[in-house]
Amino acid sequence: MFFPRRWPTIACCWHLWEGGFLYRGKSISIVKVDVYLRLKDVYDSSTFKQDPSNPTPLGDYAKGTALTMYVTPAPGTAAPAPATLQSMPLFFNGLPHALVDLTNNPGGLGSWLLEARDADIEKIEATLQSTVTTAGTNHYRLRSELIDDIILVCTYVAS
Numbered sequence: 001m002f003f004p005r006r007w008p009t010i011a012c013c014w015h016l017w018e019g020g021f022l023y024r025g026k027s028i029s030i031v032k033v034d035v036y037l038r039l040k041d042v043y044d045s046s047t048f049k050q051d052p053s054n055p056t057p058l059g060d061y062a063k064g065t066a067l068t069m070y071v072t073p074a075p076g077t078a079a080p081a082p083a084t085l086q087s088m089p090l091f092f093n094g095l096p097h098a099l100v101d102l103t104n105n106p107g108g109l110g111s112w113l114l115e116a117r118d119a120d121i122e123k124i125e126a127t128l129q130s131t132v133t134t135a136g137t138n139h140y141r142l143r144s145e146l147i148d149d150i151i152l153v154c155t156y157v158a159s
Contacts, residue, residue, distance in 0.1 A: 031156060037085050037150055061096060
């Protein structure tokens with residue numbers, strides 16, 4: 001899988017491929033995708049004010065509305081599945097996480113799409129987003145300088 005270090009846009013495509021000899025001749029189906037959003041540890045009490053005990057992007061994220069992203073399997077295999085990244089203090093110290101269960105409609109190998117949409121970004125804490133105006137229309141973007149990484153863990157079945 002290929003994951004760029006910078007996320008300047010709201011959509012990212014990644015490619016799942018068959019590798020090695022272990023599964024040669026077998027069909028591989030992706031049945032679950034875990035999505036993790038790792039925010040940078042920027043301590044700034046003048047910017048991040050939602051949680052006075054944790055003045056960081058994660059502190060603001062945890063106190064605000066959770067971001068919904070969309071996972072679209074390889075073309076022709078399934079429709080986009082929503083993934084609402086919840087921050088729970090007892091789960092990896094609040095790391096925003098969502099589980100997309102594709103068991104009933106598994107995805108195949110190929111190019112997948114991970115997308116955060118304008119309407120969903122607009123709902124999260126203002127300190128975590130930026131606004132770009134094009135032809136009089138506002139578009140909302142995640143502040144890429146606050147994102148350390150986006151991690152996807154795929155669970156698959158070989159048959």
